[in-house]
Amino acid sequence: MNQVEKARIPDVPQIHQLINRFAGKGEMLPRPLSELYEDVRDFFVIREGEQVVACAALHVSWSDLAEIRSVAVAEDSQRKGLGDQLVATCLKEAAELGIATIFCFTYQPEFFRRQKFADIDKMELPRKVWTDCFRCPKFPNCDETALIYHAEEQA
Numbered sequence: 001m002n003q004v005e006k007a008r009i010p011d012v013p014q015i016h017q018l019i020n021r022f023a024g025k026g027e028m029l030p031r032p033l034s035e036l037y038e039d040v041r042d043f044f045v046i047r048e049g050e051q052v053v054a055c056a057a058l059h060v061s062w063s064d065l066a067e068i069r070s071v072a073v074a075e076d077s078q079r080k081g082l083g084d085q086l087v088a089t090c091l092k093e094a095a096e097l098g099i100a101t102i103f104c105f106t107y108q109p110e111f112f113r114r115q116k117f118a119d120i121d122k123m124e125l126p127r128k129v130w131t132d133c134f135r136c137p138k139f140p141n142c143d144e145t146a147l148i149y150h151a152e153e154q155a
């Protein structure tokens, strides 16, 4: 079992590389380095030695809402359960914070559906749309799928 750890500042350039490698292939949206430093406390990582091989972030949106974003697992480390482990860790942290509703925007909806996320209309997430989405180059032609997880429904 790989260990999930909170990200540290020296991990940020590697997180940036990991996310932007997939973003370059159109598999996720890019994240600027400056934003990743600002959001470093959102991130969990899995390392192999000094190398970050997987990352995911839990970003608090409001009193009752958080987003899982930037889930990325290096190609050689995929299909070994790391993605599942990271999402589970984000959901656990949300529960510890007292947040029961977690959403994500993704090009891999099937991966999240397996984790009991359900599809949702993006317009039901107005806070996301009018903050992050509004700044996205693809706005308003978003081609990601929005999904939502309600902790109390899983209990």
Ligand SMILES: CC(C)(COP(=O)(O)OP(=O)(O)OC[C@H]1O[C@@H](n2cnc3c(N)ncnc32)[C@H](O)[C@@H]1OP(=O)(O)O)[C@@H](O)C(=O)NCCC(=O)NCCS
Pocket (backbone or CB within 6 Å): 022, 027, 028, 069, 070, 071, 072, 073, 074, 077, 078, 079, 080, 081, 082, 083, 084, 085, 105, 106, 107, 108, 110, 111, 114
């Ligand atoms: C999507 C991604 C995070 C999955 O990570 P992973 O570590 O390979 O996933 P896991 O090994 O934990 O897989 C868990 C389960 O999801 C399934 N799964 C993995 N990737 C999947 C995908 N793309 N579509 C559907 N199911 C998928 C696996 O088969 C596994 O199920 P199983 O145990 O029943 O076989 C990884 O492929 C990735 O980083 N992709 C590029 C970036 C990206 O698309 N991120 C999406 C989130 S924004």
